Each structure stands twice: as structure tokens, then as C-alpha cells.
Amino acid sequence: xxxxxxxVYALRIPFVESFRHSASDRRWSDSVxxxxxxxxGHEGYxxxxxxxxxTGETVETMVDHIAHELWPRVAACEFPEGAGLADISAxxxxxxxxxxxxxxxxxxxxxxxxxxxxxxxxARSLGAVLPPRRARVTYSGVITAGPIxxxxxxxxQMRAVGLAHVKVKVGFDDDVARITAVREALxxxxxxxxxxxGAWTFERAVDVLDAVAPLGIAAVEQPLPRGPVSxxxxxxxxxxxxxxxxxxxxxxxxxxxxxxxxxxxxxxVRLSKCGGITRSLAIAARAFDAGVGVxxxxxxxxxxxxxxxxxxxxxxxxxxxxxxxxxxTLLLAEDVSVESIRFGHRGEASVLTGPGLGIRVIEERxxxxxxxxxxxxxxx
Amino acid sequence: xxxxxxTLASTIEALFARRVADLTTSAEFxxxxxxxxxxxxxxxxxxxxxxxxxxxxxxxxFLYALAPPAAAGTLLENLLEELGREHESDRxxxxxxxxxxxxxxxxxxRPAIEAEADDDIRRIVVDPLLYGxxxxxxxxxxxxxxxxxxxxxxxxxxxxxxxxxxxxxxAPALAWFTHHSEVDIRHAEQGLAGLDAYVRYYGFSDDxxxxxxxxxxxxNVFARRYFRDFVSPAxx
Ligand SMILES: [Fe+2]
Ligand SMILES: [Mg+2]
Numbered sequence: 340x341x342x343x344x345x346x347v348y349a350l351r352i353p354f355v356e357s358f359r360h361s362a363s364d365r366r367w368s369d370s371v372x373x374x375x376x377x378x379x380g381h382e383g384y385x386x387x388x389x390x391x392x393x394t395g396e397t398v399e400t401m402v403d404h405i406a407h408e409l410w411p412r413v414a415a416c417e418f419p420e421g422a423g424l425a426d427i428s429a430x431x432x433x434x435x436x437x438x439x440x441x442x443x444x445x446x447x448x449x450x451x452x453x454x455x456x457x458x459x460x461x462a463r464s465l466g467a468v469l470p471p472r473r474a475r476v477t478y479s480g481v482i483t484a485g486p487i488x489x490x491x492x493x494x495x496q497m498r499a500v501g502l503a504h505v506k507v508k509v510g511f512d513d514d515v516a517r518i519t520a521v522r523e524a525l526x527x528x529x530x531x532x533x534x535x536x537g538a539w540t541f542e543r544a545v546d547v548l549d550a551v552a553p554l555g556i557a558a559v560e561q562p563l564p565r566g567p568v569s570x571x572x573x574x575x576x577x578x579x580x581x582x583x584x585x586x587x588x589x590x591x592x593x594x595x596x597x598x599x600x601x602x603x604x605x606x607x608v609r610l611s612k613c614g615g616i617t618r619s620l621a622i623a624a625r626a627f628d629a630g631v632g633v634x635x636x637x638x639x640x641x642x643x644x645x646x647x648x649x650x651x652x653x654x655x656x657x658x659x660x661x662x663x664x665x666x667x668t669l670l671l672a673e674d675v676s677v678e679s680i681r682f683g684h685r686g687e688a689s690v691l692t693g694p695g696l697g698i699r700v701i702e703e704r705x706x707x708x709x710x711x712x713x714x715x716x717x718x719x
Numbered sequence: 720x721x722x723x724x725x726t727l728a729s730t731i732e733a734l735f736a737r738r739v740a741d742l743t744t745s746a747e748f749x750x751x752x753x754x755x756x757x758x759x760x761x762x763x764x765x766x767x768x769x770x771x772x773x774x775x776x777x778x779x780x781f782l783y784a785l786a787p788p789a790a791a792g793t794l795l796e797n798l799l800e801e802l803g804r805e806h807e808s809d810r811x812x813x814x815x816x817x818x819x820x821x822x823x824x825x826x827x828x829r830p831a832i833e834a835e836a837d838d839d840i841r842r843i844v845v846d847p848l849l850y851g852x853x854x855x856x857x858x859x860x861x862x863x864x865x866x867x868x869x870x871x872x873x874x875x876x877x878x879x880x881x882x883x884x885x886x887x888x889x890a891p892a893l894a895w896f897t898h899h900s901e902v903d904i905r906h907a908e909q910g911l912a913g914l915d916a917y918v919r920y921y922g923f924s925d926d927x928x929x930x931x932x933x934x935x936x937x938x939n940v941f942a943r944r945y946f947r948d949f950v951s952p953a954x955x
Contacts, residue, residue: 353948355937356937356938356939366950367950492933495930496930496931496934499850499855499927499934500849500850678845679845683847684851688847
């Protein structure tokens with residue numbers, strides 16, 4: 340298989356509700372979708388969500404990096420017909436981007452698009468190469484920032500939807516009151532996690548966690564900013580709440596360092612952040628071997644494309660402690676696929692079985708929602 | 720949530736009123752009324768209104784199937800009215816929306832809008848259910864229908880006048896708006912009573928019902944439907 344053309348769509352899809360995140364104010368999703376086309380006219384879609392505070396990428400650098408670095412190199416590749424997932428992925432190069440930890444959103448978008456296209460060529464599902472170990476997966480709800488009353492209202496709504504796992508964003512002045520209100524609204528039967536997005540200092544983390552541990556907290560995600568692994572390890576010793584790394588684990592090297600220092604109980608593996616499907620699987624495998632739990636996370640504002648890829652990864656892994664994503668139109672004013680990716684009651688969603696990622700992307704909608712479209716062709 | 724200072728119906732009505740204000744104070748709505756919207760924005764708005772309501776008969780029929788006895792009569796009346804079967808001279812409401820498109824010079828857009836309306840209904844049918852049973856699904860759907868009636872009773876006259884003044888849509892093509900500004904005052908009141916009856920009949924607690932109602936009426940629910948590119952104001 341050779342690729343002959345690609346289209347890069349910089350999307351801006353409004354969120355159903357505006358919300359705050361400890362690292363930014365978000366009113367629409369910033370997501371970049373890549374469509375590749377092969378020499379036989381098959382197409383594949385991939386997506387990455389560049390976040391300056393996660394990988395150091397922006398929409399602009401991502402579009403640029405695809406056009407100038409990744410596309411020319413993958414367009415020059417011959418992807419062998421019988422190649423497996425790992426072989427395909429290995430042909431997507433690792434590149435560097437000044438100022439970024441790694442241009443992983445960029446790589447994820449390109450890798451996923453090529454994998455989707457390659458599978459569609461032979462009408463195979465991603466599930467054929469990543470065999471699902473379960474027929475359905477169960478997602479967590481995520482309560483974003485905003486006034487406590489709103490957080491509690493969202494918690495009640497999640498309870499009404501029957502969610503078994505909920506995560507609440509923290510890192511504000513009112514964290515203890517916030518977590519208490521959310522726990523009260525959820526009732527005792529729902530598993531509750533925290534995500535500080537690196538907003539706490541060591542002392543603040545210990546104080547808040549001491550105060551809320553009796554409420555039953557399944558994990559705290561990224562309590563401290565990405566930085567020395569030893570600090571996270573020290574915090575893990577200082578609290579009874581299990582610690583999860585998110586922003587601290589972007590690369591396989593990050594994962595190895597966290598594991599070696601016994602700094603974490605869980606790793607949050609996200610496809611866009613970690614550079615695509617195979618990189619994410621590699622980090623998850625490293626975690627399993629070390630007895631560290633895995634969360635397959637998502638990017639707030641991802642479309643059905645990243646959620647579909649995530650669904651396959653969640654379904655195929657031996658053990659997934661927590662899964663996130665597939666919010667679809669619960670979060671986005673409109674999604675981009677014919678099929679709804681959104682989870683249903685109890686956060687459950689079925690494994691996807693259609694060709695490639697298992698969804699049909701509505702190209703016209705990408706164009707409607709794009710603030711920039713870049714057409715690329717192979718030069719030969 | 721605190722309902723101690725009011726009945727469930729008055730709490731719901733206050734929520735409706737807040738959502739109507741979200742719409743009518745939005746920059747997009749004000750631009751329509753001030754005549755500052757571009758002609759493309761007026762066209763998109765008209766198309767979105769048609770898309771949002773073209774399949775109302777199907778939704779009402781679904782709700783009638785779940786109607787509590789105390790609200791079945793008014794729901795049936797609404798359905799027949801929507802179908803243009805209440806009086807001899809009436810037209811089905813979807814036809815009034817088609818008249819709107821034609822009168823606005825958007826007849827050529829009709830096939831695409833009909834297809835989008837069909838796709839919206841298809842999604843309602845095939846999307847995984849968020850709730851555990853039809854009891855909750857029906858409450859969410861009824862909330863949305865009643866909320867739109869409530870909003871239209873307050874805003875559709877204004878919308879019709881704006882389209883007449885600034886987009887030069889001829890008055891006969893605006894019948895859908897004039898009709899809803901008149902009848903929906905009555906509908907909206909019956910609708911609130913119907914919601915209350917539904918909640919009682921299906922044995923919801925007030926808190927349980929309000930949770931689902933609030934979820935159905937997330938911020939800018941109307942603006943979201945009428946202005947597809949609507950972006951919520953920044954979090955205060
Ligand atoms: Fe009507
Ligand atoms: Mg996180």
C-alpha cells in the first residue's frame with residue numbers, strides 16, 4: 340500500500356457546555372483529524388488532540404509538523420500488504436518538535452489514519468488485529484471544573500445515568516468541599532477518582548488527600564506537576580490514596596522511570612498523548628509487567644475517531660482499571676461519525692466491529708467544522 | 720437542589736425561563752433581532768428551525784405512547800394539532816415549516832434539511848440509551864418538547880418579526896412562528912402540568928426528576944439547536 344494523498348482538518352467543535360480545566364478555559368474542542376488515501380482509493384481517518392500543557396503541541400504546530408515532517412516520510416513508504424499493526428506503526432517515524440516533549444498527538448493522528456486505511460483495504464476491523472477480550476467496555480464519567488453546585492449537579496446526573504466510575508477535576512481552592520459534595524451526590528456505591536492536572540504542591544496534595552481519603556478515593560491523577568519522578572514517589576509514600584501519573588507519562592521512557600522509582604499505582608495511557616495505538620499498548624504492557632494498573636484515558640473534546648481507536652485498545656487489553664472517553668455528543672455539539680460513539684447506560688459501550696476503526700466518518704461534517712483544511716499529495 | 724421554596728412545576732418553570740433568557744440574550748439572537756446578522760446567518764437560522772421541528776409529530780407520537788392518563792388528553796390534542804387534524808382548515812406543522820423554507824427562498828435546501836431531520840430522529844432511535852428505562856427516556860423527551868413550547872410562546876413572535884423585518888420573509892410564510900407564539904402560551908402551561916403528571920405517575924422523587932430535567936436542559940439548549948455554531952460564553 341502506498342499513500343497518495345492526505346487531508347488535515349483543524350477542527351473547532353463547540354462543547355455542549357463551556358467548562359474550566361485547571362490548565363485552561365475550554366469552550367470548544369481543538370482537535371486535528373487526518374484523512375489519508377491510498378493508491379486504490381481507500382481512506383483512513385486518524386485524530387490527535389494537541390495540548391500545549393500535555394505534549395507541548397498546538398493545533399498550528401501539529402498541522403505544520405504533519406505537512407512538513409510526517410507526511411513526506413509516510414508518503415514515501417511502501418506499507419507491505421500483509422503487514423501487522425506493529426509493522427505499519429514502525430513505518431511512522433518518530434520526529435522531534437522544538438519545545439515539545441514529543442509530537443505525539445501528531446504521530447497518533449497519522450498512525451491511526453494509516454492503520455484505519457490499511458485495514459479498510461482488506462475490509463478488516465481493528466478488532467481483527469487487536470482481538471477484544473470483552474464484548475463491551477465500561478467508561479467513567481468526568482466532572483469538569485466550575486462551581487461546586489455545578490459539579491454536584493453533574494454528579495447527580497452521572498448517578499442517574501448509572502455510571503459506576505466517576506472522576507472529578509480538582510486543583511482549586513475549594514477541593515475538599517468539592518470532593519465532599521461530589522461524593523455525597525454520587526452516594527457510596529460509585530468509585531470516585533480525582534484529577535489535579537498537576538495543580539497541587541506537595542504540601543497541598545498531602546493536605547487534601549488526608550482530608551478526603553476517608554470518603555473513599557480510588558486514585559488521584561497527576562497530583563503534582565510533571566517533574567522529578569522522586570517527588571511523585573515521595574507523595575505516594577505520604578498518602579494512602581493510590582497515585583496515577585498522567586501528564587508525567589508521555590513516552591515509554593517516562594513510564595519506565597515512573598515504574599523504576601515505584602512512583603505510581605496507575606498509569607493513565609492516552610492514545611493522543613502517547614503517540615498512537617502501538618505506543619500506548621507498549622506502555623500498557625510495561626505497566627502490566629510491573630504490576631502497575633492501567634487507565635486508558637481520553638482527551639476532552641476528542642471526536643468519535645480517537646474514541647473508536649481507544650475503544651479497541653480498551654477492549655483488547657488484559658486488564659483496564661479505568662476507561663475514559665466516548666463522551667460523543669454529551670460533550671460535543673456534534674460528532675463526526677454516522678454511528679454514535681457515545682456510551683450508554685452505566686457507561687457501557689459495545690466493541691466496534693466494522694472495517695478499520697469501526698465507524699464511518701462524515702467527511703462533509705469535518706469540512707463544516709474545520710477552521711483550516713490542508714490538502715497534501717505525494718510527490719513522485 | 721432545593722425545591723422547598725416552590726413546587727416542582729415552579730422550579731421547572733424557573734429553569735425554563737433561565738434557558739429562554741440564555742437564548743434571547745445570546746449575541747446570535749440579538750444579531751437576528753437587530754438586523755445585524757448576515758444573510759447567510761439568517762438562512763442558516765431558518766434552516767435550523769425547520770430541521771429542529773420537522774419531525775415533531777414523530778416525537779409527540781412517542782410521548783403519547785408513554786403518556787400518564789392525566790396528561791394523555793392534552794398530548795393527543797398536541798399531536799393532532801401538529802398533524803393539522805384539529806380543525807378543518809389547519810395545515811400540518813411540518814408543512815408550515817416547508818412553507819417557511821419556500822417563502823424564504825430556500826426551497827432548494829429542503830431535501831438536505833429533510834435528510835438532516837431524518838438523521839436526527841435516527842440518532843434518537845439508535846443512540847445507546849443513557850437511562851436505565853423508558854420511564855427516564857420519556858421524561859427527558861417530554862422535558863425537551865415542553866421546554867421548546869415554553870420558549871416559543873415567549874420568543875417565536877419576536878423571531879417571526881425579525882425575519883419579516885430583516886430577512887423579508889413574507890408574512891404567510893411565517894405562520895409557523897405566529898401559530899406557536901399564540902398557541903404555545905396555552906401549551907406551555909398544559910405542558911408544565913403534563914410534566915408534573917408524568918413525574919407523579921411514574922413515581923419519580925422531585926430530586927430524581929429534576930436531575931433528569933436539568934440534564935435535558937443543559938445550558939443553551941435552544942441556542943444549540945437554532946445556531947449550530949453556537950459557542951457558550953466563557954465560564955464566569
Ligand atoms: Fe407545532
Ligand atoms: Mg488527567
